[in-house]
Every structure is written in C-alpha cells, then in structure tokens.
Amino acid sequence: MAVSLVYGRDKLESTLVSKGYLKAMEVGYRVFDGFKEYFGSVRCRDIHMRLFNRYYNLRDPVELNKFINSGAINKCADVVSVAARLATKAIIESKE
Numbered sequence: 001m002a003v004s005l006v007y008g009r010d011k012l013e014s015t016l017v018s019k020g021y022l023k024a025m026e027v028g029y030r031v032f033d034g035f036k037e038y039f040g041s042v043r044c045r046d047i048h049m050r051l052f053n054r055y056y057n058l059r060d061p062v063e064l065n066k067f068i069n070s071g072a073i074n075k076c077a078d079v080v081s082v083a084a085r086l087a088t089k090a091i092i093e094s095k096e
Helices: 002-007 019-039 044-052 061-069 072-095
Strands: none
Touching: 002 019, 002 072, 019 044, 019 072, 044 072, 061 072
C-alpha cells in the first residue's frame, strides 16, 4: 500500500501507459522479492510452518483460538514489520 501511495496512478488509465503503475510494479517487485528471500515464501501457510512448525487454519474458530493462546499472533507483527521495512527501503532507494 505504501508503494502505491508513492507511485500509484493519479487517474484511471491504461496500465500500459501509466508511468505510476509501471513504477509501482517495479518497486513492488523489489518488496515482494525481498520478502520472499527473507521468509522463503509469501504464502501465510509456509510462513506459519517456518515460524511455528505448524499451520493454523485461521478461518476455523478452534484453530484461531489456539493461534492466539499460543502467542503466535505476536509474531505476525514481526512479519508485517519486515514487510514495512522492505517497502520503506525500496521506496527510498527508488527515489535516489
């Protein structure tokens, strides 16, 4: 979202001619690639396995409760923090 705020479209126009869209995609791919490199995947299921050695089905109320009670929910903030840091870095580097 931060990348789109900085480089998103100013108006609705064709993707092929939108300079904002093309720049947002370029910077966004850097964020995506960095996140994938850091966590080994961009899939929540895979990140769960890496961080918790199991997958929690967060759509299931019982599983969600286990997730919360295990303290795993606190690690989600760390994942978001990594994503925010990567986005900030990519935005700053693209401005230089």
